[in-house]
Amino acid sequence: MPIRMPGTARLWAAGLFALTALGAQAADGPVNAGPYVPSPQSVVADMLKIARVGPEDYLIDLGSGDGRIVLTAAQVFGARGFGVEIRDDLVRQANAAARAQGVAGRVHFVKADLFKTDISRATVLTMYLLPDTVNLLRDKLATELRPGTRVISHDYPLGGWDPVEMVHMDLEAKLPISGVTTTLIYLYHVPENVAGRWRAAVPTSVSRDAIELDLQQAYTRLRGEARIGPARVPVGDGRVIGRKLSFTLNAAGKVHTFEGEVDQESARGTVTTEGTRAAWRAIRMTKAD
Numbered sequence: 001m002p003i004r005m006p007g008t009a010r011l012w013a014a015g016l017f018a019l020t021a022l023g024a025q026a027a028d029g030p031v032n033a034g035p036y037v038p039s040p041q042s043v044v045a046d047m048l049k050i051a052r053v054g055p056e057d058y059l060i061d062l063g064s065g066d067g068r069i070v071l072t073a074a075q076v077f078g079a080r081g082f083g084v085e086i087r088d089d090l091v092r093q094a095n096a097a098a099r100a101q102g103v104a105g106r107v108h109f110v111k112a113d114l115f116k117t118d119i120s121r122a123t124v125l126t127m128y129l130l131p132d133t134v135n136l137l138r139d140k141l142a143t144e145l146r147p148g149t150r151v152i153s154h155d156y157p158l159g160g161w162d163p164v165e166m167v168h169m170d171l172e173a174k175l176p177i178s179g180v181t182t183t184l185i186y187l188y189h190v191p192e193n194v195a196g197r198w199r200a201a202v203p204t205s206v207s208r209d210a211i212e213l214d215l216q217q218a219y220t221r222l223r224g225e226a227r228i229g230p231a232r233v234p235v236g237d238g239r240v241i242g243r244k245l246s247f248t249l250n251a252a253g254k255v256h257t258f259e260g261e262v263d264q265e266s267a268r269g270t271v272t273t274e275g276t277r278a279a280w281r282a283i284r285m286t287k288a289d
């Protein structure tokens with residue numbers, strides 16, 4: 001999983017403090033997910049490039065401000081989609097810009113609470129929101145978005161989600177926004193739900209008989225246990241990124257590294273043992289709640 005450049009915790013924390021300080025919690029009504037602070041246009045372009053947005057995509061921006069992410073996605077990358085924004089004036093401004101730019105047939109903006117918005121249609125979801133809000137959204141993203149959907153977060157990570165890519169840059173334009181030049185863009189792929197009990201046919205280098213895997217999942221992380229004959233072996237380094245699955249089993253003194261692809265109730269891939277690769281496949285016997 002390529003991580004282009006990890007951000008420094010110190011600078012990230014400084015930026016986090018600045019944006020948090022700008023936000024104010026509304027006493028009643030929708031949760032204030034962040035003040036209106038537009039992403040610099042160069043960051044918008046990078047967010048869309050990192051997500052590899054194209055004409056096939058349906059992009060949703062949560063807290064769309066003046067609409068620049070959705071408008072750029074339509075104008076430059078040919079995508080469709082919508083932005084959801086709580087401020088009436090910004091929604092009107094963004095819809096007027098869509099008409100002026102000739103993309104109103106492909107994108108629109110709605111005044112609504114992003115926490116209550118149906119996001120299931122997205123193939124790409126973007127956000128530039130307060131760090132706490134980003135984490136409040138983790139379950140909504142995991143359950144409403146289809147596996148493989150690309151999620152882009154400007155500056156703040158989704159806790160417990162392993163990014164596919166994290167890009168760090170220094171931009172003067174961020175100084176008035178967050179007090180630091182540090183800019184981080186996180187790309188995630190929504191993980192397939194793989195929790196449950198699986199039966200796997202594996203090469204004889206792992207086991208002569210089929211093995212049973214009991215997998216528990218928290219976002220992109222997997223843990224659990226494998227039954228290999230009479231032995232019970234912990235699942236190590238388990239990850240699900242989009243539909244891609246990987247984990248290790250340490251059995252009879254050998255480390256077996258499994259990689260594969262999940263398609264709802266079945267999985268297949270290769271297992272590498274001491275440099276030798278062989279095929280494995282599995283079906284899910286019981287899905288976890």
Ligand SMILES: C[S@@+](CC[C@H](N)C(=O)[O-])C[C@H]1O[C@@H](n2cnc3c(N)ncnc32)[C@H](O)[C@@H]1O
Nearest residue numbers: 033034036037038039063065085086113114128
């Ligand atoms: C930091 S700005 C990001 C604007 C735009 N996405 C961008 O990157 O340029 C966050 C936006 O979220 C909006 N917002 C805050 N809470 C919201 C909520 N509960 N529902 C919808 N929009 C919200 C704010 O009004 C603000 O315009």
